[in-house]
């Protein structure tokens with residue numbers, strides 16, 4: 001199949017892009033790396049009147065160090081993070097996860113904003129960004145909103161975007177020198193989307209102990225106070241404090257009924273903890 005005919009615009013700044021996408025007389029789609037949008041256009045799952053290509057907007061390709069956090073523009077690619085063209089403030093977490101996304105051709109073009117907005121439950125950025133406590137910055141005709149990454153995905157393929165809004169940046173907090181993280185995804189082949197994701201951050205200096213169970217059927221499960229599951233991060237072996245029964249309860253409460261599915265997710269988290277302690 002081929003896409004329907006559409007107009008194409010490549011605005012030079014965010015204000016011009018918002019003006020275009022806020023036109024409710026047209027079916028307008030934002031295009032970033034086009035790694036997910038391209039197939040959707042070809043299959044006519046989306047049939048826009050106008051495509052707004054945001055990859056030429058300089059603001060969206062920049063990063064800014066703000067002391068306590070780094071602000072990453074929405075069009076920063078997976079490869080920019082993998083290659084550390086943007087500074088890493090996560091003790092290697094984001095570059096390591098970037099490297100495991102798809103294969104290089106996809107990473108060269110795919111963007112963090114596109115991935116988070118596409119809201120595929122199996123995608124990697126949702127889980128690791130939620131684990132490190134990142135927030136998304138959304139801008140639209142009514143101004144700016146800043147919300148935690150885990151609240152941005154409303155469900156499978158559904159992001160919390162108001163009419164005329166776009167994602168402009170992701171704010172990533174700087175982890176302390178004592179922070180420990182782990183990320184493990186189960187997939188059959190390298191470069192595939194995950195069947196299960198386990199991620200955690202334990203940052204005792206900042207009092208953070210977070211667990212994320214990703215690649216569910218909907219948005220990731222985030223346990224913001226996960227001390228009872230993984231400890232506070234001070235123990236030498238991160239997996240020593242692991243309470244798989246407590247994790248199972250959390251996953252069950254989220255509605256995952258298949259015991260094999262639950263076990264796959266528990267195992268992913270256990271492996272994330274084991275890898276952290278051997279890192």
Ligand SMILES: Cc1cc2nc3c(=O)[nH]c(=O)nc-3n(C[C@H](O)[C@H](O)[C@H](O)COP(=O)(O)OP(=O)(O)OC[C@H]3O[C@@H](n4cnc5c(N)ncnc54)[C@H](O)[C@@H]3O)c2cc1C
Nearest residue numbers: 030032033034035036037102110111113114115123124167
């Ligand atoms: C073969 C293949 C394998 C893949 N494997 C993985 C994997 O293992 N893990 C993984 O995480 N991902 C994987 N992906 C997805 C990839 O990471 C894409 O980057 C991601 O799906 C979309 O990012 P994009 O920049 O290409 O967005 P696009 O495809 O351009 O856009 C995706 C959607 O987001 C919207 N959008 C884009 N940017 C913005 C913005 N700033 N504000 C508002 N809306 C916006 C678009 O309108 C569209 O609806 C894979 C993709 C392919 C093709």
